[in-house]
Amino acid sequence: MCSKLMHYISVCVSCVNMYIDSDEELQKLCAGLRKAKVIYFDTEFMRERSFYPKLCLIQVGYGKHQAAIDPLAKLDLKPLLKILTSATKLLVFHSGRQDLEIIYNLTGKLPKNIFDTQLAAMVCGFGEQVSYMQLVEQICGEKIDKSQRFTDWSKRPLLKKQIDYALADVVYLPKIHDSLAGALKTQKRGKWLNAEEEALLDIKTYKENPKDAWTKIKHKGKKHADLGVLQALAEWREKEAIRKDKPRGFIIKNEILVELAIQRPKTEKAIQNFRGLGNVSRETSAKILAVIQQGCDLPDSKKPKLKPRPTRKADSGVIDMLKLLLKKTCEKEKIAPRLIADSSDLEKFALGEEAIFSKGWRYETFGKKAEQLLRGEIFFKISNGQLKITRKKQAAK
Numbered sequence: 001m002c003s004k005l006m007h008y009i010s011v012c013v014s015c016v017n018m019y020i021d022s023d024e025e026l027q028k029l030c031a032g033l034r035k036a037k038v039i040y041f042d043t044e045f046m047r048e049r050s051f052y053p054k055l056c057l058i059q060v061g062y063g064k065h066q067a068a069i070d071p072l073a074k075l076d077l078k079p080l081l082k083i084l085t086s087a088t089k090l091l092v093f094h095s096g097r098q099d100l101e102i103i104y105n106l107t108g109k110l111p112k113n114i115f116d117t118q119l120a121a122m123v124c125g126f127g128e129q130v131s132y133m134q135l136v137e138q139i140c141g142e143k144i145d146k147s148q149r150f151t152d153w154s155k156r157p158l159l160k161k162q163i164d165y166a167l168a169d170v171v172y173l174p175k176i177h178d179s180l181a182g183a184l185k186t187q188k189r190g191k192w193l194n195a196e197e198e199a200l201l202d203i204k205t206y207k208e209n210p211k212d213a214w215t216k217i218k219h220k221g222k223k224h225a226d227l228g229v230l231q232a233l234a235e236w237r238e239k240e241a242i243r244k245d246k247p248r249g250f251i252i253k254n255e256i257l258v259e260l261a262i263q264r265p266k267t268e269k270a271i272q273n274f275r276g277l278g279n280v281s282r283e284t285s286a287k288i289l290a291v292i293q294q295g296c297d298l299p300d301s302k303k304p305k306l307k308p309r310p311t312r313k314a315d316s317g318v319i320d321m322l323k324l325l326l327k328k329t330c331e332k333e334k335i336a337p338r339l340i341a342d343s344s345d346l347e348k349f350a351l352g353e354e355a356i357f358s359k360g361w362r363y364e365t366f367g368k369k370a371e372q373l374l375r376g377e378i379f380f381k382i383s384n385g386q387l388k389i390t391r392k393k394q395a396a397k
Helices: 023-035 078-084 099-105 115-125 132-140 160-171 173-187 192-197 208-218 222-224 228-246 252-261 267-274 282-297 317-335 342-350 362-373 390-395
Strands: 017-020 038-046 054-064 065-069 090-093 112-118 378-381 385-391
Touching: 017 160, 023 065, 023 078, 038 078, 038 099, 038 160, 038 173, 054 160, 065 160, 078 099, 078 160, 090 173, 112 115, 112 173, 112 192, 115 132, 115 173, 115 192, 132 173, 160 173, 173 192, 192 362, 208 228, 222 252, 228 252, 228 282, 252 282, 267 282, 317 342, 317 362, 317 385, 342 362, 342 385, 362 378
Parallel strands: 017 065, 038 090, 090 112
Antiparallel strands: 038 054, 054 065, 378 385
16 A cells, blocks of 8 residues: 555544555654654554464554554554653553553553543543443544444555544544543542553553463362462463464463363373364473473472452342442442442452552542441431432431
8 A cells, every 4th residue: 555645634624644654654753743742542453363462553643643554564663662652742542451562562661651531531430441432422522433343454455444443543532631631630530540540551460471370260170270280281371372472272272271280181192182182293292291290290388379268258238238339429429330349349348358449549439438337327318219328417317
């Protein structure tokens, strides 16, 4: 696709949109980005057949300029990535965890200043997991054509309508950002958002530690498995997936790993006949056997342990009361309940343990009321068909 043919005005009549597939064009774009304080950012990627996300398109915007950058055109992305991770830039995106993962994989760094419009919308009362399309409709009064959402972004050439669709993910971000930033300031919730974005800026979120891979396996059979063997197998699979850049399940599926850790086959023939492994080579069979033996040889004191099941369980009625208090509090504060607590947090609190809402803004918003509820200082009252939270002193009057 010739980049000269791809300079056009399309998604937004007042915006200049570009498709960039040459280093020369990218250098011109970077010159403009260096002058910008705020950069709007999104990516298109594929990861169905790989361990790491395969970056297929980068969308950036600043001022009235938007650009779709083609990384598959073998561009030198270093100048762009340096700008995106600069401490002087604010990077605005929607639900950007995977976008940040891509930046980290390419640079080993993360941006210094971010604004996630999905998190901001949740803090401002737009509901849980609000989509970009919903924000475009509610804030911008526009509708996005989603007909290209199943595009295979690794295929070339891209059609104009596909590039338009991709650019729409940054075209509306300025207005959404301005609206949400204003709401955060009015509601004095900027610190709330900052607290939620800390996890996104924590490098540990994106670092793969093969030693801990076993903890990500969700399977009821884990309780019957030799956890030393499971840990060793999961670590081996993780390293193989990284080395081959293939999904974990492409190497060995979770349920097969767990079953191997339960049965612990001891011969190559047993591996060859193990259901679900498929046609494995002799070399792979030998490796799996060695890994199983490595896990078996691990002293019990060094084998990982499952978290013990709670010996106590909170009364379901108490949990129901806390859920009701959470619901009413979030309705009043116009904030998504998931940001404050989930069922396990309420369970911990009911049992007298520290919960996520035991400190910080969550405590001021909900935790303090939860303590008052358990002490009997507030309770629920029905008045004129409406459920209200009432203080004890008010009830006495």
